[in-house]
Amino acid sequence: MTAGVGAGQHVDGMTAGVTGVRATARMVARDDGRGGTSLPVLEGDGPLALRRTRGSGDEARVMLVGAMSGPLGGDHFTVEAGVETGARLRVGSAAATIALPGQAKGEARYDVRLTVADGGELHWLPEQLICVRGSDLSVTTRVDLGATARLVLREEQVLGRTGEEPGRLGSRLVLRVAGRTLLDQELACGPGAPGGWDGPAVLAGHRAVGQIVVVRPEFGSDPVPARVLGDGAAVLPLAGPAALVTAVAPDALRLRRLLDGAMKELGRDG
Numbered sequence: 508m509t510a511g512v513g514a515g516q517h518v519d520g521m522t523a524g525v526t527g528v529r530a531t532a533r534m535v536a537r538d539d540g541r542g543g544t545s546l547p548v549l550e551g552d553g554p555l556a557l558r559r560t561r562g563s564g565d566e567a568r569v570m571l572v573g574a575m576s577g578p579l580g581g582d583h584f585t586v587e588a589g590v591e592t593g594a595r596l597r598v599g600s601a602a603a604t605i606a607l608p609g610q611a612k613g614e615a616r617y618d619v620r621l622t623v624a625d626g627g628e629l630h631w632l633p634e635q636l637i638c639v640r641g642s643d644l645s646v647t648t649r650v651d652l653g654a655t656a657r658l659v660l661r662e663e664q665v666l667g668r669t670g671e672e673p674g675r676l677g678s679r680l681v682l683r684v685a686g687r688t689l690l691d692q693e694l695a696c697g698p699g700a701p702g703g704w705d706g707p708a709v710l711a712g713h714r715a716v717g718q719i720v721v722v723r724p725e726f727g728s729d730p731v732p733a734r735v736l737g738d739g740a741a742v743l744p745l746a747g748p749a750a751l752v753t754a755v756a757p758d759a760l761r762l763r764r765l766l767d768g769a770m771k772e773l774g775r776d777g
Contacts, residue, residue, distance in 0.1 A: 527581025527609060530555045536567050536627070538593035543567070548589075555584060566595040571633065573602060579609025580643055583616045590627035590656075597630040603665075603759075604634070606674060608641035614675075617646045621660075625653035635663040635715075635759050638697065642674030647681075654685040655724050658749075661766060663717040665759045666696055666710075673697040673714065682720060682749065689747040690720070710755055713739070715762040719752040721773055726750060736772055740765045 532551035539545040544567035551557040556572040571586065578584050590596050606615060617636075623629045638644055652658060662680065666673030675697035682690040694716070696704045703709060710716060721731075727748035735741050739761075740754035752769040756762035 527579060527583065527613070527615065528553055528577065529583050531585045531587070532557050532571065533587045534569055534589070534596070534598070536588075536590045536594040536596035536629075538591065544594045544596060554578075555586065562597075564595075566597055566628075568597045568599075571598065571600040573600070573604065577607065577609075578604075578615035578617055578644060579607050580615055581609055581613045583618075585618045585620070587620045588622070588629065588631070590623040590629045592624045592626045592653075595628045598632065600633040602634055604636045606636065606638045606642040606644040606676075608639075608643070608674070614643040614645050614677075617644065619646075619648040621648070621650045621658075623650075623652045623656035623658060625655045627653070628657040629659075631658070631660040633661070635665050635762075636676075637665045637668060637759075638674035638676045639668055640672045640674055643699075644674065645677040647679045649681045650683065650720075652682075652684045652722055656684070656722065657724070658720065658722040659770075660720040661717065662719075663715065663759065663762055663766070664694075664696075665762075666714045666716075669758075675699050680718070680720075682722070682745075684722060684747050684749065687747060689745045689749050690751060713755040713757055715756045715759050717754050717756075717762050717766050719766055719769055719773075720749060721752075722749040724748050731773065736769045737765060740769055742769060742773065 530553035532555035533548055535548035537545050537547055543565050546567055549557050554577050558570045560568045560570050562568045677695045679693045730744040731750035733743050739756055742752045744750050754765040
């Protein structure tokens with residue numbers, strides 16, 4: 508991934524050093540004043556390429572394309588998205604992200620920072636994250652929303668490819684609405700994780716775990732009731748205008764089916 512690039516050199520905005528690759532992608536969605544959403548900022552470097560795709564109505568759509576392998580050990584990727592008042596943005600990815608072992612020592616890091624202003628809406632729907640054997644990845648997603656912002660966020664994490672032992676995965680999701688923290692949770696799996704991660708209280712032997720966070724102002728006065736959604740999934744109201752769906756499954760395909768079913772139950776099209 509860094510062949511031919513010396514420590515500290517820059518290639519197309521990407522910084523490569525002895526500890527791995529540093530790359531950042533940024534996007535900003537803005538109400539264009541004509542019933543649509545513009546993207547005044549849409550930039551990515553190295554392995555993080557952003558492509559605008561055909562939108563629908565007043566919604567802009569962006570696809571995150573992995574231009575290189577990774578993240579590898581020692582890499583640090585950052586993706587930032589900001590949605591301004593009145594704008595609507597939907598972000599997906601072209602393929603699964605695969606965390607791989609690398610020549611550089613140390614864990615890989617993948618940081619996602621999302622902000623949505625009052626009256627804005629964001630659908631954050633990337634494909635699965637797969638941690639292969641020997642990988643070591645830390646993922647942190649931080650979301651800051653205005654009081655009347657709307658959000659649909661999906662995360663799917665798969666431990667190992669088919670028939671493969673997993674890599675190590677540390678994952679944290681923080682959600683704040685109007686400056687108030689509604690959710691701050693962490694999950695650690697794979698080699699080196701605290702004991703019990705594969706036990707009945709966490710994954711129960713499953714190798715795919717996912718969640719959906721839905722934030723709607725109306726949930727503040729009419730919260731989603733807690734209930735089980737099929738075998739391996741449940742929805743819980745959060746202490747604010749939000750609901751959390753959590754699911755575990757034997758593989759990525761069944762996990763997606765569970766989460767899709769949950770979205771239908773919530774009456775929200777992901």
